[in-house]
Each structure stands twice: as structure tokens, then as C-alpha cells.
Amino acid sequence: MRTPVIAGNWKMNNTIAAAEKLIGELKPLVKDAKAEVVICVPYTAIQKAAELTRGTNIKVGAENVAWADKGAFTGEISAEMLKEVGAEYVIIGHSERRQMFGETDETVCMRTAQALKNGLKPIVCVGETLAEREGNKTEEVVKRQTEGAFKGLAAADLDNVIIAYEPVWAIGTGKTATAEQANETIKYIRSVVSSLYGKATADKLRIQYGGSMNPANASSLMAPPDIDGGLIGGASLKAEDFSKVVNY
Numbered sequence: 001m002r003t004p005v006i007a008g009n010w011k012m013n014n015t016i017a018a019a020e021k022l023i024g025e026l027k028p029l030v031k032d033a034k035a036e037v038v039i040c041v042p043y044t045a046i047q048k049a050a051e052l053t054r055g056t057n058i059k060v061g062a063e064n065v066a067w068a069d070k071g072a073f074t075g076e077i078s079a080e081m082l083k084e085v086g087a088e089y090v091i092i093g094h095s096e097r098r099q100m101f102g103e104t105d106e107t108v109c110m111r112t113a114q115a116l117k118n119g120l121k122p123i124v125c126v127g128e129t130l131a132e133r134e135g136n137k138t139e140e141v142v143k144r145q146t147e148g149a150f151k152g153l154a155a156a157d158l159d160n161v162i163i164a165y166e167p168v169w170a171i172g173t174g175k176t177a178t179a180e181q182a183n184e185t186i187k188y189i190r191s192v193v194s195s196l197y198g199k200a201t202a203d204k205l206r207i208q209y210g211g212s213m214n215p216a217n218a219s220s221l222m223a224p225p226d227i228d229g230g231l232i233g234g235a236s237l238k239a240e241d242f243s244k245v246v247n248y
């Protein structure tokens with residue numbers, strides 16, 4: 001049995017003070033969650049979030065990580081730095097990074113390897129655009145992104161990886177994939193992992209759905225057998241909404 005994991009992606013939202021308020025409200029609301037709970041927060045809020053969630057069932061993550069150990073990479077942040085302030089997880093290859101900041105399958109792969117090398121658990125995002133879905137390219141795209149992200153990794157590395165299947169057309173748009181569409185693509189991604197690493201590894205791997213998941217649609221999106229939780233953007237910014245998704 002795979003334990004579902006519900007991860008919030010705060011994106012570029014919440015100062016330290018706002019993070020303190022949100023986490024304070026969230027803690028009692030999710031304390032009995034059956035799913036694993038993660039909040040991925042801006043770099044500046046990681047240390048405070050880690051302090052405030054110590055001893056609770058909420059884990060903290062970052063939203064990106066550099067592919068190098070250290071050095072001349074202005075604006076980047078290293079895995080060691082993220083670990084130092086208490087991050088356990090890190091989102092890699094989010095579609096906003098791919099679309100606006102030039103993230104490629106190669107850089108996603110390098111960042112994923114670097115996270116794993118340093119004991120950070122990557123949440124690797126894959127997903128097709130609307131044009132790709134309409135052009136019947138969904139499988140081709142998620143296969144390329146999945147194979148690209150994991151190049152050079154061993155099967156044992158996959159134990160510490162989560163994939164988030166996020167159709168780009170569903171992120172922040174209010175449009176969600178149907179549970180059937182999400183499950184079908186996630187099942188396909190699992191088959192890609194199975195051909196790379198074998199069925200046992202693929203069966204253990206947690207694959208989330210992400211894209212406008214909210215309290216109203218969470219339980220139906222979480223129902224199909226291949227969907228192992230969610231990556232939640234907008235609805236993770238309000239404690240009540242996020243807790244309702246967590247406690248779907």
C-alpha cells in the first residue's frame with residue numbers, strides 16, 4: 001500500500017509572518033491526517049516553517065534546488081543550504097520553472113540527482129500543455145519528461161522520489177483533469193517507470209495529481225487506485241482549504 005502524500009506548493013507567496021500564521025492555523029487541522037503532509041514554501045520561510053512544524057506531522061520542502069554543490073551560480077540555492085534550514089522535500093521541474101525559467105529535462109535530471117545525493121526527497125513534476133493534450137501527445141511528453149528526469153538513477157533512488165503529474169492546462173486555471181484522465185496518465189507514467197526499473201519499483205512509487213485540486217474535488221481525484229495524493233497550489237494558501245484536501 002502506498003501512503004498518499006498531499007503537498008502544498010506555496011509558490012512565491014507568504015512572508016515569514018504570513019507563514020507563521022498559516023502554519024499556526026494548519027497544525028491542529030491536519031494533526032490526525034492519514035496522508036503524509038508536506039508544505040513546500042519560499043526559501044525565506046523554510047527555517048521558520050521547519051521550527052514551527054518540529055514534532056508535528058507536517059514536513060517542509062523547498063520549491064527548487066541547484067544542481068551543483070556550491071560556487072558561481074548566482075541566484076541558486078544548494079541542497080546543503082536547504083537541508084541546513086530544515087527542508088526534507090524539494091519540488092523539481094514545476095511547469096512554471098519549465099515555462100518561465102528555462103528548466104529542461106536535462107536540468108530537472110541534474111537537480112533531481114543532486115537532491116537525492118544530499119538526502120532531499122524530490123517531487124518531480126511532469127505534465128503536458130493543452131496543445132500537447134489536444135495533439136494527442138500527452139503520453140509522449142510525460143514519457144520523455146519521466147525518462148529525462150531519472151537518467152542515471154538507480155532503482156533504489158526511486159524509493160525517495162515522488163512524481164507529480166500536473167497537466168499544465170489545469171494549473172491555477174480552475175480546470176481540473178477528470179479523475180479518469182488523471183488516473184489514466186498516472187497509470188501510464190507508472191508503466192514508463194516499470195519499463196525503466198521493473199514492476200516492484202514502479203508499484204512502490206508515489207505519483208500525485210496536481211492542477212486546481214481543492215476541497216470540492218479532492219475526494220473524487222484521490223479515489224482512483226493509481227493516484228497517490230496531490231500537489232496543491234492555490235488551495236494550499238488557506239489553512240481551512242488545504243486541511244480539507246489533506247483530510248479528503
Ligand code: PEP
Pocket residue numbers: 009166170171172173174210211212213231232233234235
Ligand atoms: C501547482 O502549482 O503545483 C498547482 C497544482 O497549482 P494549483 O493547485 O493552483 O492549480
